Amino acid sequence: MLDKRFVESQNSTKVGHRDLEEVVSKIFVAAGCSTFEASQIAMRLVDSNCTGHDSHGVVRVTRYLKWVREQKLVPNQTPEVLFETESIIAVDGRRGFGQTVAPFALRRGITKAIDQGVALVGLRRSGHLGRIGDWAAMAADQGLCSIHFVNVNGHVLVAPFGGTDRRMSTAPIAMGIPRSGEFPVILDFATSLVAEGKALVSLKGGKEIRSDALIGPSGTYTGDPKALYGVTPHGEPPNPKNGPGAIRAFGDHKGSGLAFMCEALAGIFTGSGSTGSKNVPDHQLWSGMVSILFKADTFIPFSMFSAELAQFVDFYTGSPRADADVEIKIPGAVENENRIRAHKSGLRVPDEILADINAAAASLGITERI
Template sequence: MAVVDAERLVTLVAAIFEAAGCAPMEAAAIGRYLTEANLTGHDSHGVARVQRYVDWLAEGKVEAGKSVTAIVDTPSLAVLDGHYGFGQTVGPQAVKIGIAKAKAQGLAAVALRHAGHLGRIGDFAEMAAAEGLVSIHFVNVVGSILVAPFGGVDRRISTAPYCIGVPRPGAAPLLLDFATSLVAEGKVLVASMGGKPVPPDALIAPDGSKSGDPAVLYGPYPQGPGTRDPMRGPGAIRAFGEHKGSGLAFMCEILGGALTGAGTTGPDKRFCNGMMSIYVDPRVVDPDGFFPAECADYVAYYKSARPVEAGGEVLVPGEAEQRSKAKKLKDGIPLSDGTWDSIVATARRLGLDDAHIRAALR
């Protein structure tokens, strides 16, 4: 296992993407967003994706230097095309437009189509919360057929993320951010590289048996560094929460995919993310100022529940991520050998010297 300093990891990842053809500002943004995912405990959306992103850029599946353009633009609604640009570039652009409209109107909606992989959607909810806004995000992944619906064994859904962010004056925002699959595909990727295993029932084989073996999703894969292709495996990821999670995933496909114009998940479609976002200014909804105090009271009441295990604690949404980030900023970010090896191999392939690479280690 490698332990890396967060800021040095940002620098290394940024150097990799600059060497791959991105402008310095875009490369730095990719490095920061991927590292932030690791800091908050979402390794599935972190630097384990470096090699895959670089390969996608080389293959033309994602494009550098893109900006969103408006297809529809009203005071409270925007429909935006990301032109298959990096999600770490076009995603924040879309969120900034939503923030500006919500601040002007009190309520706004932004439909983003044709974005490259958006990464951790919680980043965008945190952006809105920092501006005092509630936000809700429905996301789908076009061309990424990974998840079996409840009652089925065949892949029909993407991992279809869902996210809600709620600002709190003087405190970190409440943040609910999850894939509607039992685990994100990135968590299976991390497990395949020697990281934290996935639950033994996270995947489903063609015969309906449940499994935690990443090969069910990827098929045979290289033992050393090498991009895993989730489309090669015979099985699928399971939806979380049985029919409830499967139903929420379905609606993420309809709202994030069909309504935005990105398209729903299916065969022979170009990979992209679609995201339908809603922004609400609580200061407009709640002129009496009831909301902040009521949130604080409910957080305290919620956390007062007796824990199941002695010494345990009930956490509110977003609290685990806040604690993970504080710890990893202090102690460094642990990366599995497989993840670190893939980063090193990609850096070397792009001409970065070993001294540059080793500088990220604690």
């Protein structure tokens, strides 16, 4: 039975994930990316759709292209290692695509964590980092637990608890735990009530957002994405800076407090800059991320860790259901199931988003269509 929390849009078309990847990859090659970088961007975006996180999926294609034109994203960047020790590395992403910049930094950090037991990775000035759960999964695949704090200093979207205007980014957090012979536990969420991309998907005819997800200047709650985007001129991608409203933090003061910590740790601590930074040019848009990586067998043998974790999973999911139609799942389970289903039978993408992708392909001289 389909989980009621993840309902597909009716105005959508089912496509094969490989077909979608191929077209998206060609688009980014035509936009100036290397074949490898384009393939990584396409793979990560399409996989986000496959997992059910359309907010970080192919809806981003036209926006990435716009950012390339504006030089907010720079293709084919080689990240700069600012300094490193046996257990610490600081990397400047130089406004490169997060889909290639983040793996560069994390691969170095993963090697250090495997060698030393723990590592700290600071990434500054990266392009959009995509679905942060990807980076927690990357660490978990190597037997590492991880915690990731992220901010986007040029993307001020979220009102602090008690406020009505924008002061923070959506400030996502992700955590990952490896499991023996099973998909990893991956917790990945924006500290805003909804990710900005979910509002964008809703604007494009996808799943509607909560009726109280946004707040207007007068303090009134709304679920109309136009409160965030305003009126979009014909032929232009929606710009979340154009609307009068803001996204609300989830959990009132708790989510707002977590977002504050993301801005401080991912932004200020890494040197990338917070949303309130006066040292970041207004026209720039980059992400910061601080990642803590540590071996799952640091304190007890991995066999013991895995056995205890398996027992807790059974205990956790064995609770009597409050709703017979909603299964109790551990973090990452829904995404894993969605991916398996999408790879087997295709994924649904809102028709308006497909039209945008096809228009982008045509504008770049690409003949293939989705």
